[in-house]
Amino acid sequence: MDKTTKKHSRKINLIDKYMDIEKLLKEEARSLLEHRCNTIPKEKLHLPGSDFIDRVCAISDRSSRVLGxxxxxxxxxRLGMTGYLSILPVDQGVEHSAGASxxxxxxxxxxxxxxxLAIEGGCNAVASTLGVLGSVSRKYAHKIPFIVKLNHNELLSYPxxxxxxxxAQVEQAWNMGAVAVGATIYYGSPESDRQIQETSKIFQRAHELGMATILWCYLRNDAFKKDKDYSLSADLTGQANHLGVTMEADIIKQKQPTNNGGYLAIENFGKTSNLIYSKLTTEHPIDLTRYQVANCYxxxxxxxxxxxxxxEDDFSAAARTAxxxxxxxxxxxxxxxxxxxRPINDGVKLLQTIQDIYLDKTITVA
Structure with a gap:
C-alpha cells in the first residue's frame, strides 16, 4: 500500500469513527460536536497535552518524584503521551456493597x-481499595499504575x-508500589471539616513520599436538593473543585454538572456573583463543565x-460524558x-469507546 492509499485509508477510518460517535450522541450530536464556547475562552486554559507535566506541573512545588x-x-x-486520562475505578464494593456492585x-x-479489565481496556491506571490492589500487587504493580483509594463510605452500619x-494509610500504598493515592471529601456534609483536615494531611504525606494525589470532590447534603439536585450544579461543584485544588490535589474527580444556580436556590447560603450566571456559564453542558475546569486553576x-x-444506554452516556x-x-x-x-469484552469495548473520543483529533476543545 503506497503513502497516498494509506493516507486515504486513515481519513476514511476517521470519518467512520466520527460517524459512530454521532450515532452514539444521537439528537445531541450537532449541539455537542459543533458548540462554540463564548464564556471562558479556551486560550485562558492550561489544556491537556503530551507536554503537560513539563509545561504546567514542573513549575509547581511538586517534587521530582511526584512529577515522575x-x-x-x-x-x-492507549492514551499514553496524549495528556488525557482513562482510569478504571473499582471501590464500589465498600460503599455500594460488594453484592450490589x-x-x-x-x-x-x-x-x-x-x-x-484495566490492562485489556488500555487504561492509564487502575484505582481501587487497599485490599483489591494489595491482593495482586506483586503480579501487577509494575504492569499498570496503581491508585489506592484510601477512604470510603461504609454502609453496613445501621442506620x-x-x-x-x-x-488505609499512605505508607501501605507506597509499600505496594502505588504511584498515587485517592480520597473522597463530601463537601457540604456535617463531617466535611474533619474530612478536609484528614485528607489534607494524607495528601501532604503522599507528596512527601513522591506519590500523586487525586481527590473525589463530591457534594453531600440533603439541603442541596430542592426543585433540582443542586449537588450537580456547576457553581457548587466548581467551588468543591476549588477547595480540592486548594489542598493540592493533582487531579480532581468530579461529577459532570447537569444544572446551575445552586447558590441562588439555597437560601442564606454562601456567596456568589451574578457574573457566574450571566457571563461565565450558559445552560450548555460544555459551558457548565468549563466552569468546573476554571475552578481547577x-x-x-x-x-x-x-x-x-x-x-440501559451506557455506551451513549459514556460517549456523551467524554x-x-x-x-x-x-x-x-x-x-x-x-x-x-458487564462481560469483560464489552467492558473493554466501552473503555476504548471513551478513549477513542480523546484520540480523535477532529473532536476539539470548544
Whole structure:
C-alpha cells in the first residue's frame, strides 16, 4: 500500500469513527460536536497535552518524584503521551456493597479480574481499595499504575451514615508500589471539616513520599436538593473543585454538572456573583463543565469526570460524558460500573469507546 492509499485509508477510518460517535450522541450530536464556547475562552486554559507535566506541573512545588509518578500515569495505556486520562475505578464494593456492585458480573468478586479489565481496556491506571490492589500487587504493580483509594463510605452500619472513613494509610500504598493515592471529601456534609483536615494531611504525606494525589470532590447534603439536585450544579461543584485544588490535589474527580444556580436556590447560603450566571456559564453542558475546569486553576489541576452508574444506554452516556469533558478542556474520564458490570469484552469495548473520543483529533476543545 503506497503513502497516498494509506493516507486515504486513515481519513476514511476517521470519518467512520466520527460517524459512530454521532450515532452514539444521537439528537445531541450537532449541539455537542459543533458548540462554540463564548464564556471562558479556551486560550485562558492550561489544556491537556503530551507536554503537560513539563509545561504546567514542573513549575509547581511538586517534587521530582511526584512529577515522575504523574508521568507514569500519563505515559501508560492507549492514551499514553496524549495528556488525557482513562482510569478504571473499582471501590464500589465498600460503599455500594460488594453484592450490589458485583452481582451483575460475579467475575469481579475476584480482584484480579479488575486488574485484567484495566490492562485489556488500555487504561492509564487502575484505582481501587487497599485490599483489591494489595491482593495482586506483586503480579501487577509494575504492569499498570496503581491508585489506592484510601477512604470510603461504609454502609453496613445501621442506620446508614454518609461519611468518608479512612481504611488505609499512605505508607501501605507506597509499600505496594502505588504511584498515587485517592480520597473522597463530601463537601457540604456535617463531617466535611474533619474530612478536609484528614485528607489534607494524607495528601501532604503522599507528596512527601513522591506519590500523586487525586481527590473525589463530591457534594453531600440533603439541603442541596430542592426543585433540582443542586449537588450537580456547576457553581457548587466548581467551588468543591476549588477547595480540592486548594489542598493540592493533582487531579480532581468530579461529577459532570447537569444544572446551575445552586447558590441562588439555597437560601442564606454562601456567596456568589451574578457574573457566574450571566457571563461565565450558559445552560450548555460544555459551558457548565468549563466552569468546573476554571475552578481547577484554569486546568492546572486536571479535571476528570466520573462515568456514573450503569444503565440501559451506557455506551451513549459514556460517549456523551467524554465529548463534554474533552470539549470543555477536561483531562479525561474515570469510569467504573459501566465497564465492570458487564462481560469483560464489552467492558473493554466501552473503555476504548471513551478513549477513542480523546484520540480523535477532529473532536476539539470548544
Amino acid at each position: 509518578s504523574l508521568q507514569q500515569i500519563f505515559d501508560h495505556g 458485583f452481582a451483575p458480573n460475579p467475575d469481579y468478586f475476584d480482584s484480579e479480574n479488575i486488574l485484567k 446508614n451514615r454518609f461519611d468518608q472513613i479512612y481504611f 484554569m486546568g492546572r489541576a486536571g479535571l476528570i469526570n466520573s462515568g456514573g452508574a450503569s444503565g 465529548v463534554i469533558n474533552k470539549r470543555a478542556g477536561g483531562m479525561g474520564l474515570i469510569s467504573g460500573r459501566k465497564a465492570f458490570q
